[in-house]
Amino acid sequence: MAxxxxxxDVVIVGLGxxxxxxxxxxxxxxxxxxxxxxGPWRDTATDFNVAYAPDELRYAVRKDLFLxxxxxxxxxxxxxxxxxxxxxxxxxxxxxxxxxxxxxHWNGHTWRFFPSDFALKTHLTGRYxxxxxxxxxxxxxxxxxxxxxxxxxxxxxxxxxxxxxxNLNGTIQxxxxxxxxxxxxxxxxxxxQMTYAPTLFAEAARxxxxxxxxxxxxxxxxxxxxxxxxxxxxCTACGFCERFGCANYSKASAHTTILPVLMRKSNFEAxxxxxxxxxxxxxxxxxxxxxxxxxxxxxxxxxxxDLVLLNAYSLFNVRLMLLSGIGKPxxxxxxxxxxxxxxxxxxxASAQVFFEGRSMNPFIxxxxxxxxxxxxxxxxxxxxxLNFVGGAGINCIPTNGRPIQYRPVPPGTPRWGSAWxxxxxxxxxxxxxxxxxxxxxxxxxxxxxxxxxYKDRFGRPLLRVTFDFPDNDIRMxxxxxxxxxxxxxxxGGKQVVVGRQQKGWSSVPYQSTHNTGGAIMGTxxxxxxxxxxxxxxxxxxxxVVGACAFPQNAGKNPTGPVGALAYWAADSxxxxxxxxxxxxxxx
Amino acid sequence: xxxxxxxxxxxxxxSTGLLVLIASVPGARAxxxxxxxxxxxxxxxxxxxxxxxxxxxxxxxxxxxxxAIVDRLIPADELSIGGREAGCASFIDRQLAGSYGSxxxxxxxxxxxxxxxxxxxxxxxxxxxxxRDGLAALNKHTRATLGGKAFFELAAAExxxxxxxxxxxxxxxxxxxxxxxxxxxxxxxxxxxxxxxGGNKDMAGWKFIGFPGARxxxxxxxxxxxxxxxxxxxxxxxxxxxxxxxx
Numbered sequence: 038m039a040x041x042x043x044x045x046d047v048v049i050v051g052l053g054x055x056x057x058x059x060x061x062x063x064x065x066x067x068x069x070x071x072x073x074x075x076g077p078w079r080d081t082a083t084d085f086n087v088a089y090a091p092d093e094l095r096y097a098v099r100k101d102l103f104l105x106x107x108x109x110x111x112x113x114x115x116x117x118x119x120x121x122x123x124x125x126x127x128x129x130x131x132x133x134x135x136x137x138x139x140x141x142h143w144n145g146h147t148w149r150f151f152p153s154d155f156a157l158k159t160h161l162t163g164r165y166x167x168x169x170x171x172x173x174x175x176x177x178x179x180x181x182x183x184x185x186x187x188x189x190x191x192x193x194x195x196x197x198x199x200x201x202x203x204n205l206n207g208t209i210q211x212x213x214x215x216x217x218x219x220x221x222x223x224x225x226x227x228x229x230q231m232t233y234a235p236t237l238f239a240e241a242a243r244x245x246x247x248x249x250x251x252x253x254x255x256x257x258x259x260x261x262x263x264x265x266x267x268x269x270x271x272c273t274a275c276g277f278c279e280r281f282g283c284a285n286y287s288k289a290s291a292h293t294t295i296l297p298v299l300m301r302k303s304n305f306e307a308x309x310x311x312x313x314x315x316x317x318x319x320x321x322x323x324x325x326x327x328x329x330x331x332x333x334x335x336x337x338x339x340x341x342x343d344l345v346l347l348n349a350y351s352l353f354n355v356r357l358m359l360l361s362g363i364g365k366p367x368x369x370x371x372x373x374x375x376x377x378x379x380x381x382x383x384x385x386a387s388a389q390v391f392f393e394g395r396s397m398n399p400f401i402x403x404x405x406x407x408x409x410x411x412x413x414x415x416x417x418x419x420x421x422x423l424n425f426v427g428g429a430g431i432n433c434i435p436t437n438g439r440p441i442q443y444r445p446v447p448p449g450t451p452r453w454g455s456a457w458x459x460x461x462x463x464x465x466x467x468x469x470x471x472x473x474x475x476x477x478x479x480x481x482x483x484x485x486x487x488x489x490x491y492k493d494r495f496g497r498p499l500l501r502v503t504f505d506f507p508d509n510d511i512r513m514x515x516x517x518x519x520x521x522x523x524x525x526x527x528x529g530g531k532q533v534v535v536g537r538q539q540k541g542w543s544s545v546p547y548q549s550t551h552n553t554g555g556a557i558m559g560t561x562x563x564x565x566x567x568x569x570x571x572x573x574x575x576x577x578x579x580x581v582v583g584a585c586a587f588p589q590n591a592g593k594n595p596t597g598p599v600g601a602l603a604y605w606a607a608d609s610x611x612x613x614x615x616x617x618x619x620x621x622x623x624x
Numbered sequence: 625x626x627x628x629x630x631x632x633x634x635x636x637x638x639s640t641g642l643l644v645l646i647a648s649v650p651g652a653r654a655x656x657x658x659x660x661x662x663x664x665x666x667x668x669x670x671x672x673x674x675x676x677x678x679x680x681x682x683x684x685x686x687x688x689x690x691x692a693i694v695d696r697l698i699p700a701d702e703l704s705i706g707g708r709e710a711g712c713a714s715f716i717d718r719q720l721a722g723s724y725g726s727x728x729x730x731x732x733x734x735x736x737x738x739x740x741x742x743x744x745x746x747x748x749x750x751x752x753x754x755x756r757d758g759l760a761a762l763n764k765h766t767r768a769t770l771g772g773k774a775f776f777e778l779a780a781a782e783x784x785x786x787x788x789x790x791x792x793x794x795x796x797x798x799x800x801x802x803x804x805x806x807x808x809x810x811x812x813x814x815x816x817x818x819x820x821x822g823g824n825k826d827m828a829g830w831k832f833i834g835f836p837g838a839r840x841x842x843x844x845x846x847x848x849x850x851x852x853x854x855x856x857x858x859x860x861x862x863x864x865x866x867x868x869x870x871x
Contacts, residue, residue, distance in 0.1 A: 078655055082663050089670040089860045091838040094817035099724060110731035115742060122739040122746055125731045233849040273841040285840070297661060306658035332654035396852045400835055401842040440816040440835045452791075453697040453808060454784065458832075462703055465833040491733065543742040 039329050039337040045071045048328050048342035050313045050357065053138020054596065055582040055603040056348035057291035057299060058195075061265075062607035064305045066615065071340065072305070072348075073330050075108070075312035076135030080292050085282030093439040097280040102142050103127060104134040104350075111352065111500040112488045113544045117369060121501045123491050129543065130550040131280070132350045136309060137291045139350055139550060144279040144404025144436055145255030145288050146594040147198045149189045149601070151415045152182035152218040154591045160416065161426050169426060173509055174379055174479040176588040179560040179569035182218045185601050188608070190221060192600030193253075196289030197261035197269055200224035200253035214250045214409070216417040229258045229272065232401050234469045235408040238433030241527040247410045252434055253597075254405035255289035265298045276437040278404030288404065311338075314495060316345055316361040316579065325363075325579050331495070343618075344578050344610070347556075348603075351585035355485050355555035356500040364556075364566045364575050367484050369503070375566040375574075377485040379557045380502065381590040383549040384429070384475035384510040386538045388521040390530035391447055392467045399438030399466070407434030410524075413517050414592045415476065425512040429475035429592040431521060438465070445470065447532055469528065473517045475538075477553070477590040480507045485555045505542050514538035551595050556585040560622075568622040570609035571602060577620045582606050671860070673820045676714060680721035681752055685774070686759050690716055692776035693762075694811045696783050704832040705825065707811055715814030715823030716755075716807075725752040747799075751806065758803030762786070765795050819859045826864055830857040 046068035049056045060070050079085075079102075095101050104127070112121035133139030153160040155178045161170060202223045203213025228251030231239070239249040256272040263269070272287040286293050299305055310333040317339065319326045327341035347354040358364055358376045367377035410431040411417055420426055437443060445468040446460040483505070487498040506514075518537045525533040559565025562574040571586055573579040582603055584595045613621050655662070674680065679687050694707030694716075707713075723729055727750040739746040749757070763774045766786055770778060775786065786795075791808075793801040814823030816830070818838065824830065830837050837857035845853060856863070 078657065078662055080661075080663055083668045086668050086670065087840055089838075091840060092671065092818055092860060094813060094821055095671060098813060098817075100729075105729040106731035107729050113743060115740075119740065120737070122737060122743045123731050123733075124744060125746065126744065128744060230846045232846055236849060271843070273843050274846050275840045275842065300657060300661045301659065303659045306656060308654055308656050310654045334654075396850050398845070398851075398853050400839075401845055401853070438835055440830065440833055441813050444812075444816075444833070453787075453811075455699055455701055458698070458701065458703050462833060465835070490735065491731075541742055543744075545742070545744045 039339040041339045044341040045069050047344045048340050049346045049348050051349035052136050052307055054140035054291055054600060057295040058603040059346050059348060059607050060305055061295050061299050064302045066611050069304045072307045073311050073313050074136055074309045078309045079135045079137055081286055085284040087284040090281060090284035091275060091277045093441050097439060098441055104132040109493055111502055112491050113502045115505040115542060117503060121488055124544045128545045129548045130552055140290045141282050142280050143596055146405045147253045147255045148593040148597040150591045150593060150598050153416045155182050165420060174481055176559055176564060178588055179558050185605055188601035188604035191604050194225050195263055195294050196255045197226055197257050197263055198224050198253050198255055199226040199229050199258035201228050201251055214411050215248050216411045226258045226261055229254055229406045234397055234435045235433045238471055239408045241524050242410050244527050245524060247412045249408045249410050252405050252407045252409045256403040256405050257287045263294055267294055267297050269293050272403050274401050274403050276400045276402040279436055325576050347581040351552050351583045352500055354581050354583050354585045358556055359487050360497055363573055363579060366486055369482050369484050372481055377555050379479035379554040379588055380483050380485045380504060381477035381479055381554045383551040383590060384477050384506055384514045384538055385472060385548060386514050386518045386536045387470060387472040388525045388535045389445060390469045390525050390528045391464055391532040392530045395467050397466050397469060399435050402435050402437050404436050407432060413520055425509045427476035427478055427513045429473035429517040431473050433471035448534060473521055474592050475514045476592040477510055478507060479589045506540055511538055553584040553587040553590040553595060556581045557588045558586040562624040570621045571606040572621050574624060580606055671820055674718045679717050682717045687713060688776045689759050693807055696787055697808060697811045698815055705828050707815060710815055710825045710828050711823040712811045712814035715821055716810045718822045720752045726750050754803055754806055761797040820861050827857045827859060
């Protein structure tokens with residue numbers, strides 16, 4: 038029997054990036070807020086100690102900071118014709134857990150999506166005609182880039198993003214990304230100093246008439262004090278970003294930007310190692326009354342609240358909605374229902390150039406220290422003669438030289454023995470890699486639902502992921518691989534190897550923790566789970582914040598838009614919902 | 625309904641194969657934080673190495689077999705010491721002794737069904753069980769086909785051929801390729817992980833390729849393009865020559 042706790046104004050599920058932002062905004066508005074986090078408390082001083090943080094085995098290989106499958110796994114299959122089986126270990130993507138969430142171990146690439154990405158269906162239909170989108174389930178977001186501009190700006194200044202603007206108030210800036218939407222002011226910090234590989238990459242790209250620019254980075258190029266008064270330090274390029282917490286207070290995460298202020302507020306409380314089991318609905322089914330959760334000893338509690346915010350990882354927000362009966366589950370056979378609809382991923386490929394006699398020094402690195410080319414991303418190029426929509430950013434961002442996982446050798450090299458040793462020695466310091474990060478567009482058959490067979494440790498069904506790379510996205514990625522080959526050939530290396538994305542998504546090798554969709558935002562309750570304010574169409578005192586809101590994914594990392602959506606939702610709640618609780622948009 | 629297992633912070637940190645014998649903590653409870661930053665200086669736990677000089681999981685014969693394997697996967701030559709001298713077998717033994725060896729952190733609920741390659745390993749067997757089974761199969765194979773000898777009694781060229789056959793799955797043992805891949809992965813981990821885990825002796829794996837280890841500040845070298853990095857590697861435990869006393 039769950040013990041009923043005193044009512045709170047707001048209960049937040051998950052204390053990562055979005056939970057921290059929403060908690061900060063709503064406690065500022067005077068509300069009494071509790072955040073329930075199933076992982077442990079974490080902070081820089083305690084958990085990312087500089088003396089032992091650079092430990093590849095512990096963090097990158099044994100995955101100490103990630104959600105453990107024993108706690109929550111999910112099942113996967115490529116199509117409804119297959120039987121989904123559990124991902125017994127996470128591989129393809131790595132959800133976070135604990136205070137800070139997946140934003141603890143991110144690399145720090147901090148993008149704004151293009152203005153056309155937010156009105157994608159309208160934009161592409163207008164430019165190429167409706168026929169071009171056949172086989173895809175592309176939708177508009179219901180919110181425009183211009184509406185989100187100030188939210189992007191707030192997130193970038195919270196983090197201290199290092200970068201160079203490419204478009205200030207409509208004027209293209211030398212050295213920035215000429216394809217980006219207009220921003221009102223420069224990045225808070227200048228770009229990071231470039232290491233050798235991205236410098237070579239920028240030269241090669243420029244020689245082909247492309248427009249390389251420094252990747253906007255949440256690894257700080259210098260000391261910074263954010264608008265909340267929290268001080269951060271310069272990144273030291275240690276090469277332990279993704280899969281690691283930053284020991285140096287120089288990668289933006291909730292710990293280094295918000296929590297030191299949030300945790301001091303008397304109207305905020307964090308409960309760690311407490312897992313929310315479901316959102317509790319009132320008898321009418323149209324209002325949430327709070328959540329039920331269990332603590333680490335198995336005691337269960339009911340936390341009543343006026344407002345319930347889902348701020349877990351995108352996939353777990355969707356699962357909690359399904360487990361709680363919020364919104365109609367999506368059915369791929371009829372195309373009806375909304376929760377689980379438009380699950381998307383990321384469509385990537387890589388390129389390697391093998392040199393002789395170089396010192397690439399791959400260990401001098403940071404998660405977002407590099408150069409990007411956006412000439413082939415989104416709709417920044419004419420698709421008129423092409424047989425796909427979408428595109429990819431091309432990134433030369435060598436994140437590390439950690440040798441358990443980073444030992445590049447040319448194809449055909451034996452995996453062990455003397456020949457393996459010789460090649461490993463030769464190429465560890467002589468390889469330059471870059472990659473494409475492509476858009477992932479929704480189809481009718483890619484979706485999320487509850488697994489009929491496999492259960493978690495509480496007996497709840499696991500989330501089931503049904504996904505394969507859409508044909509459109511394969512054509513896009515292969516076309517971009519051909520462009521990568523042109524860039525790679527310009528280096529004059531000894532050997533060039535360019536990968537090509539293929540059908541058959543595998544859950545085994547790491548690809549990208551950019552899972553999007555499943556609880557998408559939009560203007561029509563028949564095709565979206567939440568409205569343009571991220572408010573559930575069905576249960577208006579529930580807001581769902583995260584990459585689950587993206588109707589489709591762009592060829593960029595999602596954390597920037599996720600941060601912006603958190604501020605956007607906070608403004609909607611503060612400025613509209615609190616004044617008149619109820620549906621912010623009438624269906 | 626109570627949870628089948630509870631995940632505590634302590635368990636979480638025990639996962640690296642070093643803190644072996646920590647059972648669930650009876651006094652563990654969820655934490656509540658309000659009005660304060662719950663920081664505790666020096667509260668975090670660094671990896672706590674298991675003492676060397678003994679085998680924790682492997683039997684003496686199994687250990688001899690693993691030592692023979694790792695010395696073929698990473699043979700000693702002019703580039704570096706071999707996998708055996710680097711401590712790869714000891715590393716593997718200690719990993720098997722921790723949560724890695726028991727798959728404690730993985731999803732291990734049934735039903736267990738053979739899946740597609742895209743669905744990953746679907747066996748019910750833990751790494752420790754896979755070693756026990758695979759090493760027995762390896763020696764059974766060599767005894768049956770190579771004059772009654774155990775794997776570690778064979779000449780290097782014979783050992784290489786047996787390993788190639790296992791890698792290609794060309795032996796009468798169905799999980800051969802999967803077992804080989806497991807051992808290869810763990811051997812490379814042992815050669816390139818921080819020496820505190822029992823392998824990578826004197827940072828030999830890092831010196832071999834030129835990885836500087838757990839260094840934390842490269843700011844003076846970011847723009848030193850195409851120049852060899854001048855400093856020697858560093859372990860979480862420091863450098864051997866830093867040690868004083870008990871020599």
